[in-house]
Amino acid sequence: MKIYCFTLLFILSTFVKAQNLPKDYLSKEFHKERREALRAKMPANTVAVFFSNPVRNRANDVDYVYHQDPDFYYLTGLKEPNSVLVIFSEKQTNAKGLSYNDILYVQEKDPRAEMWNGSRLGEEKAKTELGFDYVLNTGAFITSDVNYNSFNTILFHNFKDDYRDGRSSTDLYNLISTFKKKVGFSKSxxxxxxxxxxxxxxxxxxxxxxxxxxxxxxxxxxxxxxxxxxxxxxxxxxxxxxxxxxxxxxxxxxxxxxPKYNTKMLGGFMAELREIKTAEELKLLTKAVKISAQGQIEIMKAMHPGMSETEIQGVHEFVYKKYGVEYEGYPSIVGAGANGCVLHYTENNKTKVDNDLVLMDLGAEYHGYTADVTRTIPANGTFTKEQRAIYDIVYKAQEAGIAACKVGAAFWESNAACQAEINKGLLELGIIKSLNEKHNYLPHGVSHYIGLDVHDTGTYGPLKANSVITVEPGIYIPEGSPCDEKWWTIAVRIEDDILITKNGPVNLSADAPRKADEIEALMKKSSPLDKFVLPKID
Incomplete structure (x- = not known):
């Protein structure tokens, strides 16, 4: 009776745990359909091989939180390291007569390793949960008798060689080493x-x-x-x-x-596939964007001159976690004053933002999909005359850039529209002397794809429906710039995530105010964090 009760409790507790897990991951049908879409692009008698991301060391015996390779996740849904996916252009048959067109190799179940690092799917769960017909452990990849020479072309991404030789004979290091030998790969x-x-x-x-x-x-x-x-x-x-x-x-x-291997073709195929988002993808990506916009809203209400850059970062990321976000999509950028002029500033260690403008470029990664939203706001709630002048130029430029985001438009058309407005505005303020003057006040392009990567892969050709790009013009005036000193250390960037549709651009991050007046109005509102005061610790 006791055994029966214990077993029942175990089953119930497992069921409860399962009930508490997110239900809105990409479906196994999505990943299978994406494999079929890739297979349709592959030439006859070819094989494509994908490896999971390496485990990266942080220091000593501590590793960074694991993050799967986006292509690998896109095609499998598997989040575990030390794994391999092999996709064949045509049906294959093994020695037992089993017919298959792809093989997923996963880590072998290991109770001791799982006690320390969490449960592994193993072969059987990978079949049922990920929707694969043929799954083997990675040891089988090492000993596999697949004759790669029999294929016209072997497709794989070139190796970055950023993985370590661990203690396991089936870790990524050994999986890749084995594969290199089998296909006769060498860097030269x-x-x-x-x-x-x-x-x-x-x-x-x-x-x-x-x-x-x-x-x-x-x-x-x-x-x-x-x-x-x-x-x-x-x-x-x-x-x-x-x-x-x-x-x-x-x-x-x-x-x-x-063997006739090719390390470039696969990147082109994946760019074509990942550029256009399916309905399932857009649902997750839109949620990531809206969560990121909500982070901007909450900090607008909570901001005050006594805050540090780190605290501002923490508010954004706290909001992300409240919505169940797993990661930040990239290192958070919070730059006050002159720090905002550093495009990828991530130190975020200024102890007081005082009365500076604060540039906040952050994005939540929800179930793999990454937003990228930037707002620039005055720490004291009110733009100065000079700050407002620069801000309004950037806003006007962004409006022109978003308007250019139409199906069929050249990818860089939004960049040209933004640059034209930036130059016009800077000339009116006397910061530049002619519309054609070469300057470094907008040193970057204003658009890139987003998706499973913050700088997602894509063709960078004419814009297509259901792709999502950023529009992020900025003006950055570092100290010592060749203009009136009153403009020095002003940095403004406004960035939104734009869905391309046949009916025109849709701003997915529009929830976060962009107009200067709207920002000032929101910053006058109270924040739930106003009462969150911690004791001082020396």
Whole structure:
């Protein structure tokens, strides 16, 4: 009876825990459909191999909180490290007669490791929860008899080599090392400039090789790394056609001996897929954006000159956590005064913001999808005359940039619209002397895609419906700039996340006020945090 009760309690507690987990992750059907969409782009008789992100060390025996590779998550839904996804362009059959078109390799179940670091899905749960028909542990990847040479092309992302050799024989280090050996991978094989020179050598008739060798020799001025390739160096310095013929033969034989792998094609395919968001993705991304906008709203009410940059950051991130956000999408930027002129300022250690403008560029990452929202507000609640003048130029520029976000428009059209308004406004204030003056007051582009990355992958071609981009013009006037000193240390950026639709742009982050008057009005309201006072600690 006691055993029965204990078992029942265990089942009930497990059920309760399951009930308390988020229910709005991407569905397994989404990930499967995305794999099919990639497969449709793959050439015949090809295989694509994806590796999970490495575990990155923070210091000593402490690692950073793990974050999955976006492409890997997009195609699998798996959040665990030390994993591999293999996708085939056509159906395959294993020795037991099982038919499949992809394989997911996951970490083996390990009670001791799970006691320290949490539960692992394992093979069976990966099948049911992630929707895979064929799942093996990573040890099977090490011993796999997949003949990569039998495929016309092997697709994978080039390796960053930012992973450690851990204690496990099936960690990412060993998974990648094994794969490199199986496909004959070496860094020199995939150097873009060496590939280009090899193509030229292969395509050149021997009777023309002397002139081509001279041309290739001139490349070494711009690309000195070519001098490290013995065959290219031999071709350049050859005494006659015979020696250059030997090099050409070597390259042709090398190509025949090595699998035909490609480290660039896959990036293009994934950019095309991830640029256009599905309805499921837009729901999560929109929630991330709205949460980020709410963070801006709450700090507008709570802001006062005695706050520190760190405290301001904390308010934003507290709001994120109240909504169940797992991570910040990128290191939070809170720059008061001159610190706002540093585009990616992340120290956030100024102890009092005083009466400065405070530039706040932060984004919540909700279930993998990252917002990117920036507001600039006066710490004391009221813009000075100079601050307001700069702010209004940036606002006007952003309005022009958002209006340019139409289906079919060139990706950089919003940038041109913003730059034109910035230049016009700076000229009117006397900060620049002509509309065509080269300056560094807006040193960055104003748009990028967002999604599973804050700077998400995409084609950067004409804008397409259901893509989401930022529009983030700014003006930054560091101390010592060639203008009247009254403008020095003013930094303003306004950034919103814009959904491209057939009916025009939709500002997903519009909840957070952008107009100067609206910001000042909101900053007069009380905040729930006004009464949150902690004892002083020396």
């Amino acid at each position: 094989d995939v150097s873009p400039i060496e590939e280009q020179v090899y193509k030229v050598i292969k395509a050149t008739p021997i009777e023309n090789s002397a002139n081509v060798a001279q041309n290739i020799g001139s490349y070494t001025v711009t690309y000195p790394e070519l001098n490290n390739n013995d065959q290219i160096k031999k071709y350049i310095n050859a005494k006659d056609d015979s020696e250059r013929s030997d090099v050409k033969t070597y390259i042709l034989n090398l190509e025949a001996e090595q």
